[in-house]
Amino acid sequence: MKIGLTFFLSDKPHSIWSNGGTMNVVFLARLLRALGHEVFCINAGHDVSVHPGLMLDGLGIEFCKMADAIEQIDVLIEGAGQVEAEAVDRVKARGGKAVALRYGNAFIIDSERVIHGKDPGSIFNGSRFDEIWTNAQHVHTCSSYWETCYRCPVRVLPHIWEPTFLEAAIREFPEGMKFGYQPKPGPKRISIFEPNINIVKTCVIPMCIAEEAHRARPELVGDIYVTNSERMKDHLTFSKFASNLDIVKTKKCSFEARYNTPWFLAKYTDAVVTHQMENCLNYLYYDVLYGGYPLIHNSPMLPAGIGYRYSDFDTKDGAAALVRALESHDDNCVERMETSTRYLRSVSPGANADAYQRALVQLTG
16 A cells, blocks of 8 residues: 655754654554555655654655645555645545544643643644544543544554664764663662653652652662753742652752653663553653663553552552662562563564554555
């Protein structure tokens, strides 16, 4: 098949680490090509050159405009760049199909945009898709929302990931810098990478978990780095929350900018504490697990034995999981790394290609 897949090139400096959606579309493009399909990578964003921060060199991702592909494609997939309803109609008028790939929690994101007066982002523009494709973590909050608004069924497909960008970033490390967990005695450095863009992934619960662990076992807890939070530290609500914590009073906790994830893992991290609300799978987990770092998480969609799981919003349970990781990971890191490696194979594009091929066959059949 000839498949059009949309990307969004921004007119602003853009890093691949700032948006998992772009990674998702790249992984899907590579998966579809491996299946033998011809994939047109359509730039539905600004007419600009590819920013080097997207790390696309050598991946065979060459962009075209919608006008160059619209009369050739059998399936149009709206990925990281929104398509006009007219383009969808043109594809369907020739007997083609149109799919919207949805990889974020649209119900929460759209609601927050309205309530807080944020940039509208992707909007309902009248496009009549044949299916919505998404992953399991968005079914609970978004499936009915999409079915009602798009007037088409939602198909759940596997979450896919490969270490393409991670390994590319590691190759750019300065000499002597190593990626991967290194056992060592003494207190462990804790990193928090939540983007703090919307409510689904924020640093508040991870900070509370680190606080509870510090109160219980201060000798285990080293420096705590809260990335993606520098812009929030002067907000009165956040500053009052943070200044109430012992980890801030004792200056163990610092508020940092956004960083290249593998670089920060290699440079400053011995353990990662995360939290999500209705966003149970994300690429940060896989990056952390690939390096063998202890991952403290509340995702019910990660199998047992993957990372150190705590319950929902329970900060004391999270602290217990963090303490368990800080106490035991050095002794168990080889075994846990083997378990994580097996799991990461299960989310690889190769392991899930058949599911996407079946979806295409059923869509076009």
